[in-house]
Amino acid sequence: MPTACVLIIGNEILSGRTQDINLNYIAKRLVDLGIDLMEARVVVDDESAIVRAVNECRAAYNYVFTTGGIGPTHDDITAASVAKAFGVKNVLNPRAVALLQSAYKDPSALNEARLRMAHTPEGASLIDNPVSKAPGFQIGNVFVMAGVPKIMQAMFDGLVDRLVGGPPIRSRTLSAYLAEGDLAKPLAQLQGRYPDVAMGSYPFYRMRRFGASIVLRGRDQARIDAAAAELAAAMRALGGEPIEDEPVADE
Amino acid sequence: MPTACVLIIGNEILSGRTQDINLNYIAKRLVDLGIDLMEARVVVDDESAIVRAVNECRAAYNYVFTTGGIGPTHDDITAASVAKAFGVKNVLNPRAVALLQSAYKDPSALNEARLRMAHTPEGASLIDNPVSKAPGFQIGNVFVMAGVPKIMQAMFDGLVDRLVGGPPIRSRTLSAYLAEGDLAKPLAQLQGRYPDVAMGSYPFYRMRRFGASIVLRGRDQARIDAAAAELAAAMRALGGEPIEDEPVADE
Numbered sequence: 001m002p003t004a005c006v007l008i009i010g011n012e013i014l015s016g017r018t019q020d021i022n023l024n025y026i027a028k029r030l031v032d033l034g035i036d037l038m039e040a041r042v043v044v045d046d047e048s049a050i051v052r053a054v055n056e057c058r059a060a061y062n063y064v065f066t067t068g069g070i071g072p073t074h075d076d077i078t079a080a081s082v083a084k085a086f087g088v089k090n091v092l093n094p095r096a097v098a099l100l101q102s103a104y105k106d107p108s109a110l111n112e113a114r115l116r117m118a119h120t121p122e123g124a125s126l127i128d129n130p131v132s133k134a135p136g137f138q139i140g141n142v143f144v145m146a147g148v149p150k151i152m153q154a155m156f157d158g159l160v161d162r163l164v165g166g167p168p169i170r171s172r173t174l175s176a177y178l179a180e181g182d183l184a185k186p187l188a189q190l191q192g193r194y195p196d197v198a199m200g201s202y203p204f205y206r207m208r209r210f211g212a213s214i215v216l217r218g219r220d221q222a223r224i225d226a227a228a229a230e231l232a233a234a235m236r237a238l239g240g241e242p243i244e245d246e247p248v249a250d251e
Numbered sequence: 252m253p254t255a256c257v258l259i260i261g262n263e264i265l266s267g268r269t270q271d272i273n274l275n276y277i278a279k280r281l282v283d284l285g286i287d288l289m290e291a292r293v294v295v296d297d298e299s300a301i302v303r304a305v306n307e308c309r310a311a312y313n314y315v316f317t318t319g320g321i322g323p324t325h326d327d328i329t330a331a332s333v334a335k336a337f338g339v340k341n342v343l344n345p346r347a348v349a350l351l352q353s354a355y356k357d358p359s360a361l362n363e364a365r366l367r368m369a370h371t372p373e374g375a376s377l378i379d380n381p382v383s384k385a386p387g388f389q390i391g392n393v394f395v396m397a398g399v400p401k402i403m404q405a406m407f408d409g410l411v412d413r414l415v416g417g418p419p420i421r422s423r424t425l426s427a428y429l430a431e432g433d434l435a436k437p438l439a440q441l442q443g444r445y446p447d448v449a450m451g452s453y454p455f456y457r458m459r460r461f462g463a464s465i466v467l468r469g470r471d472q473a474r475i476d477a478a479a480a481e482l483a484a485a486m487r488a489l490g491g492e493p494i495e496d497e498p499v500a501d502e
Binding site for chain 1 (some may be wrong): 262263264265266267268269270271272274275276278279281282288289290291292293294295296300322323324325326327360362363364365367399420422431432433434435436438439442449450451452453454466468
């Protein structure tokens with residue numbers, strides 16, 4: 001099954017200034033595309049850190065999605081760093097120049113700083129930016145996108161045609177007001193009988209009662225449903241009433 | 252200066268089920284503690300993935316903080332994986348047993364599954380859990396905490412005495428309704444004159460106007476203030492009025 005890694009480039013995430021929400025968006029989309037997201041990394045705005053992460057991740061996974069660092073200021077070093085990771089030059093891309101020209105009424109606005117956004121690694125293809133024109137790009141299995149969530153989402157929506165996914169990843173969640181520690185043994189036994197259905201247990205606290213949500217994930221809906229039926233029976237045997245999906249935790 | 256890495260262990264983050272908020276909490280705390288957070292990773296609930304990440308990160312940074320995977324169910328494999336990373340046994344910890352015993356009125360509640368939460372790598376010291384008793388632990392420079400944010404935060408608050416930080420990291424943010432592309436050149440020149448003050452530029456869109464927030468970070472308040480004064484002058488020269496801090500983006 002195809003695998004992926006998300007690489008978040010941004011001092012602002014690691015300093016706590018910004019709460020990242022791009023990973024969650026990409027993660028959900030990859031589920032539908034049938035691509036297993038295996039890892040995510042957040043790295044500082046530093047060339048050697050980016051080069052190392054890009055090269056490790058593109059070797060380990062089928063797809064790498066980066067966010068951040070493709071603007072016009074000196075701290076936007078993603079394109080140059082990805083070029084270095086691939087051992088190619090970071091060059092002015094004529095198509096990117098044309099896109100940026102279309103964004104500014106005044107031609108003199110396309111100054112040296114903004115032309116930074118028209119540089120891509122040699123051999124890269126562009127990723128459309130319907131929000132603010134300045135494009136992302138793809139080189140090899142690495143997809144470079146903006147950090148601003150609205151732009152990143154639009155870029156991702158425009159690149160999915162280039163991805164080859166597997167069967168979509170399905171999941172069901174059963175919740176009950178049962179303690180995880182009581183459910184653990186039958187759950188482990190169930191996992192043993194269904195190695196093809198990944199089972200995760202997540203505690204919650206709601207209305208002053210503890211409970212657990214069990215997430216069943218896999219690619220075969222019939223197997224998930226069969227596991228869910230057995231899980232529901234196990235929950236009832238412990239005195240819990242299984243409910244589909246999960247209550248929102250109030251903490 | 253001391254450095255750190257956050258290691259988030261959790262299929263639920265990579266599947267998009269859960270929006271992580273632990274990284275942001277730890278990031279903000281490390282700023283005050285004067286510890287540079289250099290990287291964060293999210294890895295799947297898989298022993299070899301956890302072992303590899305723990306060993307890479309503990310070698311590269313002064314401190315590693317992990318979240319998630321220390322509950323009573325079969326998918327909670329953090330303690331066993333960290334033990335393997337350190338090449339030691341994952342053993343029943345008498346102090347952890349006593350803590351768990353104090354949490355349950357009925358002694359029979361401390362079943363085999365819950366005793367999983369009393370296992371720690373040989374040589375580990377405990378991290379207090381004032382919320383629900385089941386402790387985290389420290390081994391070497393690796394601090395293992397729960398994934399539930401409320402518990403993770405309480406654990407982190409209890410372990411900070413063990414960390415040796417540098418001078419606190421200071422920052423100031425100046426914002427103006429100026430386009431990043433216009434501010435980029437003077438900003439790059441300013442960065443050149445203040446290599447000890449990290450300057451990040453973050454665009455925003457508010458009240459239908461574009462602007463940029465410039466974050467100045469460093470350890471010397473006087474240098475940050477001097478850079479801020481020059482930045483304010485540069486913003487005014489471009490026709491913008493610098494404002495302290497940043498407007499909340501409305502997108």
